[in-house]
Every structure is written in C-alpha cells, then in structure tokens.
Amino acid sequence: MRLIEKETYQEASIAASQLLINLVTQEQDPVIGLATGSTPEGLYKQLVANYQAGNVSFTSVKTFNLDEYVGLGPEHPNSYYYYMAQKLFNQININQTQTHLPNGQAVDLASECKVYEHLIANAGGIDLQILGLGGNGHIGFNEPGTSFQSNTHVVQLDASTRAANARFFESEAAVPAQAITMGINTIMKSKEILLIVTGNGKAKALKQLLNQEKNEQFPASVLHEHGNVTIIADQAALSEMK
Numbered sequence: 473m474r475l476i477e478k479e480t481y482q483e484a485s486i487a488a489s490q491l492l493i494n495l496v497t498q499e500q501d502p503v504i505g506l507a508t509g510s511t512p513e514g515l516y517k518q519l520v521a522n523y524q525a526g527n528v529s530f531t532s533v534k535t536f537n538l539d540e541y542v543g544l545g546p547e548h549p550n551s552y553y554y555y556m557a558q559k560l561f562n563q564i565n566i567n568q569t570q571t572h573l574p575n576g577q578a579v580d581l582a583s584e585c586k587v588y589e590h591l592i593a594n595a596g597g598i599d600l601q602i603l604g605l606g607g608n609g610h611i612g613f614n615e616p617g618t619s620f621q622s623n624t625h626v627v628q629l630d631a632s633t634r635a636a637n638a639r640f641f642e643s644e645a646a647v648p649a650q651a652i653t654m655g656i657n658t659i660m661k662s663k664e665i666l667l668i669v670t671g672n673g674k675a676k677a678l679k680q681l682l683n684q685e686k687n688e689q690f691p692a693s694v695l696h697e698h699g700n701v702t703i704i705a706d707q708a709a710l711s712e713m714k
C-alpha cells in the first residue's frame with residue numbers, strides 16, 4: 473500500500489481529485505467506483521471545480537457506487553442516490569444513465585444484489601475504486617466479520633455505524649437498519665483502489681489498518697492483499713502514528 477501524507481483535508485481532497493482526473497483523462501472509458509459519507513465531499517467539490525474550469529470532462533465515465541440504504545428512495549435526502557446527485561452528478565457533464573447505485577427500494581433485494589454485480593462485470597470491472605474508512609474498519613458497508621469472499625449483498629448495519637451516521641438523520645432510530653453494499657470480493661476485484669482517510673476520528677482506525685494483518689474482524693485489512701492501493705491521509709488521521 474502506498475501512503476501519501478497531506479497536511480490538511482483540503483490538500484488530501486486535491487490529491488485524490490488529481491489521481492481521479494488523471495485516470496479520467498488517460499483511460500478511454502473509465503469505470504469508477506464511488507463512495508459517500510463525509511470523507512469524499514472535498515474530492516467531489518474539487519471534481520466540480522475542475523469541471524467548471526474546463527480541466528476535465530466526464531462524458532465517457534461510468535460509475536458504480538459502493539452502497540445504498542435499504543428503504544430510501546432517490547428523493548430521500550439521506551439516500552446515497554440523492555447525495556451523489558447533489559454533490560456530483562448534477563454538477564458535472566456525466567451521462568446520468570452511466571451512473572449506478574444499488575436500488576435500496578428493490579422488492580427483491582437478493583436479486584438486486586446479483587444484478588448489480590453483473591452490471592459491474594459487464595462494464596469490464598472497476599478501474600479505480602474510491603473508499604472511505606469506517607471507524608470500525610468498514611469499507612463500503614462491510615462491517616467487521618464480513619467474509620472476504622463476499623459479493624454485493626444486504627447487510628445489517630452495526631450499532632456503531634448507525635450511531636456514526638446518525639448525524640445525517642433526525643435521530644439514530646431514523647438510520648436504516650440495513651443497506652446494500654458491494655462485497656469485499658467486489659471491491660478487491662477493482663484494478664486500483666484509493667482509500668481516503670481524514671480527520672482525528674479516523675486516526676485509530678488508520679493506525680490499526682497500517683499495523684493489522686489480514687483479519688475479517690477489521691474489513692479494511694484485506695487491502696494489504698491488493699497490489700494497487702493508495703492511501704491519502706491528512707495529518708489529523710495520521711496523528712496516532714507519530
């Protein structure tokens with residue numbers, strides 16, 4: 473794993489955007505895996521700014537998001553569909569039919585997971601997957617204990633994840649109990665992975681990741697097995713390493 477240290481959240485976001493923009497300008501039809509949460513908000517702001525400045529075009533880009541809450545539709549302000557539309561897709565020239573998220577309102581969730589997995593495979597797999605890091609080591613919504621062989625599946629969210637994400641909802645009880653997420657195996661099939669880790673709140677998890685051997689109780693530790701992972705971290709996230 474390659475670790476790029478940046479001073480601030482803003483610098484980490486700029487570095488992440490440069491890596492993504494390089495891929496978009498070099499690859500013919502890039503397939504990008506996207507994440508939600510607080511961490512990549514700065515990255516998406518940078519992508520929008522670069523698009524507005526004429527530095528990049530997204531017309532040939534296809535995207536697949538990591539996850540979506542079960543039960544929340546596209547109009548729900550806390551759905552990841554809504555998040556992506558507001559923070560990125562509606563502000564750049566991406567072809568919206570080429571953007572994909574799992575459908576959290578699917579009647580048959582199991583078949584939705586299979587369809588999503590096939591869509592990714594049919595697109596030729598993911599060239600670059602963006603990841604954030606959960607405080608408990610989750611990637612996507614793959615909570616501790618998730619099999620490293622898992623494909624896209626439905627998960628019960630950990631109490632700690634629901635508590636962490638309650639800041640976006642009216643209350644913790646309003647956070648959905650389930651989500652659809654790409655599995656660990658789905659993520660690991662990506663050709664390249666960019667993990668962004670920022671803020672004091674992630675310092676312990678980052679330290680654990682860097683020192684932890686592969687262990688299903690700490691999902692992100694699987695990344696040690698991948699040959700092409702870059703971690704971009706800010707000083708706050710690196711504070712436990714000093």
Ligand SMILES: O=P(O)(O)OC[C@H]1O[C@](O)(CO)[C@@H](O)[C@@H]1O
Pocket residue numbers: 507508509510511512538539603604605606607611612613
């Ligand atoms: O960036 P945050 O909000 O700390 O969340 C960390 C990770 O947890 C999730 O919210 C759960 O999928 C991811 O989207 C994110 O990358």
